[in-house]
Amino acid sequence: MMKLAKTILLTGIIGLTSGWAMAQTQQRGAVTDQEFVIRKDRVLTVPVQPRIYEKLPVLPKPSGLNEYTYMVSSYPLNIKPLDLKAEPSQKVYTPERLDLYPGYIRAGYGNFASPLLEARYMGTEISDFNYSLQLNHQSFGKGPVLGEESKEAHTNLGFDGSYFTDLFEVFGGVSWNQDSYRFYGEDPNFLVDENGMFAGFDGNVLQAVEVKAGIRELEKVGPFSYEGQLSFRNFNDSYLVKENQIGVEVSGTVRPNDDWAGRVGLSYFTTKPQDLNYSENRTYFAIRPTVSYKYEAFNFTAGLNLVSENDLLENKSSDFHVFPVLKANYQFAEEFGFFGEFSGDVQRNTYYSFVNENPFLGPSDQLLNTVQNYKIEAGIIGQFQGAFSYRAAANVSRYNQMHFFVNNYTNNLVTTDSARFSLVYDDKTTVYNINAELGYKFSDIYSLNGRLDLYQYDLSTQAEAWHRPVWEMRVNNQLTPIDRLIVQANLNLMGGVKARGHDLNDILGQETSTGPFEVVKLNTIADLQLKADYGITDRISIFAEGNNLLNGKNMRWLNYPVRGIQFIGGASFKF
Template identity: 25%
Template sequence: MKIKYLILSILTLSISLSFAQERSKDTLGEQTVNVIRPYTPTISDAFKVKDRPMLNDGDVVEKKTIKYNIFSIPVASTFTPAKGKAATADKAKAIKLYDNYASLGVGTYTTILGEVYLNHELSRDETIGGYLSHHSSQGGIDGVELDDDFSDTKLNAYYKRSDRDFTWQVDGGFNLKTYNWYGVPKGYYESSDLDGIDPGQAYTDLNLGGKIDFEDALVKDASLRFRNFGDSQDSGENRLVAKTGFDVVLRDALIKSELSVDYISGSFDSGYFNLDAINYGNITLAFAPSYQLVRDELTLDLGVKLAYLNDTEFSENKFYIYPNIEASYRLVDEILIAFGGLKGDLIQNSYYDFVNENPFVSPTLLVTPTDQQYHTFVGVKGKLSSDIGYSLKGNYTSEKNKTLFKSNEVPNVPLSEYEYGNSFAVAYDDVTTFSVEGELNVDLNRNFTLGLKGAYYGYSTDNEAEAWNLPDLTASLFFDYQISEQWYAGGSLFFVGERKDQMTFYDEFDASILSSETVSLDSYFDANVHLGYKVNDQLSIFAKANNLASQNYERWLNYPVQGIQVLAGATYQFDF
């Protein structure tokens, strides 16, 4: 029996071992469990968890990086979204701009006014252009015994090129002006005394020059201009002016400088009282450095101007130093800006400048520079609104050898056509001037603009009895109004206050006796309007009326102007 149990035990053990060998192929490892006795917990076996557990850094297992991949599978779709439509708005028709125009008008006093302006781009960087104008009248002023016709013809041309670092331009022009010394004193001569007099005078002006502007360079710009000016009385003048400017940035400030050379030389065939020729000429060298400082609302320019004058005719040299100071301060943004300054300059006078201001001067002038010792000014400017700007300024100026136009003396026996009390000389005097001037500009919209200016002057002279032919009050008003798309209008009003001149006569029987009389020229105003109609984008017609009040006022002594003048014409714009 025991042998049976033994055999049965051996078989059971063998089957167990065989089953164990087959399980060894499973993924689970072998485990051994030792059971001693069942665990019965008690309260005494519990323990309190620590507030601050301690970690053993050496036991921390490094966190593995997990990467996620998204597999995009394209899906075909037949959905097509509808296209949206933007809201439409009424848009004004674009205005075609033309580079060229021609204008022609005719009017009373046989007046002809014509202009042609041409501009053409040769390439993206090259441009050429020209300008031709003509204004003439056959005269016909009431009460004038001599011819009073005039003409003014100008021709200019230019070439301009823009390069990467600079832009330069050359230009030249010719100007021909004709006038008459028709201002003979009324009642002083008999009509027979004026028979055979040709009071005509013609001025010619030929000028050539150029300018260059640099980008991001020490030298800012440079210019050169030569002018030859003469008349039909064998007078001639040559002038050459060269200028250059350069800027230097120093930290947060700017140093600006200008260097100039001014050469002038001229002559008149004879003097007013003798047949001796009058020659003049000088060279002026000027250097004007300034230091500009900007601090918040303050802009300050501190500078000086140094000038050296070499009188080539009299072999005299002189050196001048002038202040060149200007400042502005924004008190209330753009509404109120205070400004002021103290400046001076050596002003180069010329026959050309005198004629442009008064074409009735005699060709017997003394030409010399004016020493503007100082010009001090203070004022305020700003904007009352986005549409209205203003400026108010007070000035005080001291000048040596200031030019004053004064009527020439009337000789007992006139020898030239300009010796009948109908020409003007240039008188030099030391003059101080006090003035107050104001300006108001209104720009309500693109269709209406208005400008108003006014000034009051007070003069003090050293040698002359009066500041001859300088007004005590001036005012002007300008306006332009676009009435509709086709109609436009504009106008201007000028007011000039009283001036004084002097008439000096030699006694008819004794040439050594002179009699002088100070004459007051009445103040005057001149009102002008124009009206135009735009036929199409290229053609416009216009009408102008000048001196609407028909005042036969005298701009210069014994020189009445034309009365009311009406002119009509057309302007045509085009491209090549």
């Protein structure tokens, strides 16, 4: 230790002495020559030291958990319970302001001298009584044949009102409808009658007044719900047809729990039609009890259709009909499910329903309901990717007294009014149908819906399914490219329609009209529609519509071509 101290002291003295000597020999501020030697080839090395790795010590394994017994002592405390007072939240919720306009008017005009007018007015105030008024009118002053000789017009006016209580709603309304047509469907082979005049240009005005009143329960999800309605309708045309109808419809539903539900529906109609060749009283009474069961994704319905009707028909076995109702569906997943049905019913037909299907219907000899003996259907349904939906099914139905429309020809080369149609019935008809539906929706910008139907008819007394299609296809598109603009494009196709022409025996000079008849194949019907509506403001918008843009010579009824390309435009206003 002493040796180390002496060495350090000697080194310090030598250093101080050298510094003093240099300071004495060097003058302040003088520059002296110095020599520096830089060696680039010198390598500095550090001796390698070995690393020592030591293993972690092995920890002892924990022993298993042991059972412990604790003694819990009770220490009662004499503390008063907390007295909490609930107070409502004072947060202010600002509801979104909605501008409700009670009035609406839409007016336009197009080719074929076609004015359009729609008007509605309804109560928007919150009250026990609510009401609405509506008026619609559209006419075509010119048509496809001889201008004004094929015109038509449609007008309806209605009022609806509802009075609300805490438990139920009392509703009612009255409506008036008028449709006028010109019978322009002349036959090129028979242009004149026995007096040398063509009878096809007569016009007809169809008028119907309907009044209804009823009551319904407001809470549709409670253990019991009900609804009842009483209605009256008067219908007449410019000729001899009159039809009065009184109807009563009542339904009730019981839901003992979320899985089971029972429903009973009753309907009674009495109709008194009067035509050129008959006048009768027709009654229709039906009771339809059903029971439904739901278990997770499985739904099942069973019931009966009990129907009594008094139509006069030769060799009719009974006025009373009983049909089963069995329906089931099961959704395996959102993408796939199946459904099936086995049922039967009686379809109620009136002159008013017939003339709504074919407005060129003439005097009829008999009105009959259509009995659906059975319907068997099975299919699949589902959706995927949240945008696509589909449905496909196949069914077979058996009918009695299925109705068809045929042109009103007589024998001996004489036509009284070839522009009018008559009703004919087939005793036993079997209809096979395959249908498919597809839907697609891309947010609120674009949506598509399409349906395809294929039919096959097996008939017993009629040669063909007159004026009924063999296939139908409908495609509806809606596009919203920008805000306030809605564009619709619809395509309706129908093919395989056959019409009954002249009695071939009549053409050969025989005095019979029992057939065989000429079969007239109508061209495929193709109707392309385009509609656009643009809202300029919240109250004012403009619209444009185009129908039959392919300018097809469509003919739904024999000798009745429809109008060509139709355009109509206008504006609407809310107030």
